[in-house]
Amino acid sequence: MDDHRKIVTLDEGSRLLLGISEQELTLEQFICCFDENSQYRLKQNLQFCAIQQHATMLDTKLHQEAATPVWVKIVAYPDPANPELIRGLLQNVEQSYQKANLLVEQQQRFQQLADSLPVKVWTATAEGIVDFASITFADFCGRDTESIVTDWLQILHPDDRATTLEVWQHAVKTKTPYKVEFRILRADGGYCWHLTSALPIFNEAGDVMYWFGSAMDISEQKALWLKADKLKQSLYQTLESITDGFFTLDQDFRFTYLNQSAAELLSACKQPAPGKLLSEVCYVAGKDFSPLTTAVQRAFYKQQTEQFRFTLPGTALPISFSIYPAEQGVSVLMQPLAVSARMAAAALP
Template identity: 30%
Template structure:
């Protein structure tokens, strides 16, 4: 660069430049008659140069003939923040990105050596501390003899422009990728001849004529359209400039020597040039064949369903009449059974009461004279007592089987507490220990549920074990409750009512237990695992338990081993 002794300094800020700009102007020299006129010409050249720099919005700098930066460079200093000493010579390269510095120096040296304009791009660390991309253009300023006086260059910040270009390229690439891979057919029809341009892969697949359809008229590629409305519609869109849409349009396509039917939602959008005239039509077609075929199949199915429904309604009406007749028969049967229960509770019990009453009279009046005959009277009374208990249990079982009370919320805690009060004498006599955990409230019949727990607890108190000396072991009975999912039900339990969750109530004891093989048997009527001399009973109690649980939509089972006690599990639907 020229020093201040031989040439004026050129700065990037024309408004603050002290020296005239004619030293770097390409304007031919002017013969100036006097100093005022010369000053005027210089000012004109200076103003023109300032305007040029402002127009390009760049940073002006100068280098000497050898390509070195010398002298004061206000523009470069304000851009990079480098000091005077830092940018002298090739010091300016330290402000250039490390990846760009050496390529810039090498290209700059080639331009200086070949005396050619220098055009380049590189990144510069600006004064704010970040990297920015600049476009550089520098030209040599020649002396009258053709030698290079100095180089004048301009740095133009193109960061935002380049970022915008890159963003546009990325956006275009994404758009192209989306269009090319879109599952809908997209194509452009140019002019009235409908020349196919920019078809995506789906469009090509729909046509079925291979990938070389671009540049050909649509009617030539698909001659089967001649007898379909689409070419006429496209011509009307081209003429009117109005968008066209149609849904589930049937398109007949010739493929592999045959004609196939496909259905499309079609949109024909006119595209206009700067003059406002239509020059092309954008076709976007969505294949809805599967939906149309499915709907058509559904319509056929619905028609069959309506026919079947009508037939089914007739059958339901017939079954309803049959069911009503069955209900009436059942009601008559229940009435008969209730009448039987009444007879059993009155007419059958009456002879038994007389037998027991007369046997008592015989014992009182003639007991001393009967001798060993008194034993027969005892057996008679015992038999009459067993018969009376059997009739009462049968009556209870019949009533549970035929009478369904309206369900209402029942606290099982309260039911069990009432039952324990009824059994208080037996509990005291056996010295039983009963542990009761909180029980749920369920929908049911309090009376029937009372019978359920009465029988279970009575059995737990009755079937006691003996120790090695033959003494009865005090019963230990536990009642617990747990909420479980249906998936945790035992495979042997089949509740009447299916629900996602159940209340599991367990009644456990430390009694004599039983063989697990007899689990199903113990819930049958008149089934006993022990003879009457060991334990009293009719063999109906557990059958009543199962009937009560069934009436409440649940299930019941038991687990036991001989001498290890027993646990009864009851499952009530939640």
């Protein structure tokens, strides 16, 4: 551009991009080749470049009437050999803008989806830095998403922070799925248990691009689990106090529990213990335990209660066995017949 004459000279590439055949344009004609909303700024940039002798840059669209209305980058810089000349570059950046707009659109759609889900959604960079939290997270905690992203550990119960951070750092370091339970601060100041998990999202080269995570409120389930644990402990205490033997087996007929009375009644077998198979415990060379093992298997597979009397090999005490099946295994009650007989006699009028 000749600043004295206010004439702009175009090379072939610029003419093709602008969709014109003229090699020379007045400054006003050149400026009118671009979007009306940016014409004033473009004129200012060119004047600044000519007066201050500093390079300028502007991204704008071609005028709507142009043959190819696309995004372009305009770079202007002073000619070092002639202060009255401004040299410039025109670059088609439409593809870059399309990619950028697509990325923005995808991000907006993701945020809308994340904010509509009932679980709390978050993402993190490949390095493990949290960079997004959904509105559901903010609403639950009673604070803005920016503060959650900036210092997410502050919304955790103080007793859970160290363990949670250790598990998270290990997952990021090993690039393996992350799952942990911790308590999150509610807006009212209370804490609720959440099951939080995240998966690393890999690119084609096998590198982690980002982490996608969620946090699900499990406070009600946690309360039920704690209640169930207490009931289980109470039940075990009761079972330990009774004189009858009682033991449970899983689907593979492996001991999961037995009280002291059951351990004593099974003392003629190999030492029973949680984790051992029934067939392993009920095996002594030359002894036949098949009535017991067969009855247990039959009760489980038919899902029918079995009751029978059997004297364990190596003992002289007949035992009444009651086998109660369930989907996850069986429960077995062992009552020495001498005790059963006394109970039956006491029940007679």
